[in-house]
Amino acid sequence: MLATKIPLEQAEVTLYEHFLDPAKADDYYHRLMADTQWHQPEILMFGRKIKSPRLAAWYGDEDAFYTYSGIVNSPMPWIPALSELKDQLEQALQHQFNSVLINLYRDGNDAMGWHSDDEPELGDQPVIASVSLGASRSFLFRQKNARKGSPSTKLQLRHGSLLTMSGNTQRYWQHRITRTKKPITQRVNLTFRRVLT
Numbered sequence: 001m002l003a004t005k006i007p008l009e010q011a012e013v014t015l016y017e018h019f020l021d022p023a024k025a026d027d028y029y030h031r032l033m034a035d036t037q038w039h040q041p042e043i044l045m046f047g048r049k050i051k052s053p054r055l056a057a058w059y060g061d062e063d064a065f066y067t068y069s070g071i072v073n074s075p076m077p078w079i080p081a082l083s084e085l086k087d088q089l090e091q092a093l094q095h096q097f098n099s100v101l102i103n104l105y106r107d108g109n110d111a112m113g114w115h116s117d118d119e120p121e122l123g124d125q126p127v128i129a130s131v132s133l134g135a136s137r138s139f140l141f142r143q144k145n146a147r148k149g150s151p152s153t154k155l156q157l158r159h160g161s162l163l164t165m166s167g168n169t170q171r172y173w174q175h176r177i178t179r180t181k182k183p184i185t186q187r188v189n190l191t192f193r194r195v196l197t
């Protein structure tokens, strides 16, 4: 498995461009588009509740609760496409996951703002395995204490790629998915996580 280590200070980030072969990536994409039960969670923006600019779904073990915008959510039970992908990741990375957050970016207007995956239920040094399917999107990193205007690091997350973030990545860095004016089709992203139970 060809791995590219992304050189970020105090972070452990690796990109596996061809984690899934194209046929397998197409297969997962189509099965997930058919079977995933999407929701559009509300997020707090400057004290106001707004609909998130993407659709989302949370699947996992029964006891893998997570808190989102102050609400405790329980996961939906694993569906075959997700358990297969989880098995493949666990084999490849030698790490166990108990849940996955799936995001659907319907077009170039859908996005995710700067954040870290640093919820307390993920523990101190979470391992996040992020699989991308569908249209390629730009994924940006910036240091939490970055000065205004300092450059961010940009990666292209393509169909079938895997990005792993571990060690202190979430402690010192934030990431986001930007909007784009390019006419693009849908993208599905899956972040496999292990929440503490």
Ligand SMILES: O=C(O)CCC(=O)C(=O)O
Pocket: 101, 103, 112, 117, 130, 139, 157, 175, 176, 177, 189, 191
């Ligand atoms: O869509 C992506 O690549 C990022 C998703 C993400 O950051 C998250 O779900 O926490």
Ligand SMILES: [Mn+2]
Pocket: 115, 116, 117, 175
């Ligand atoms: Mn994230």
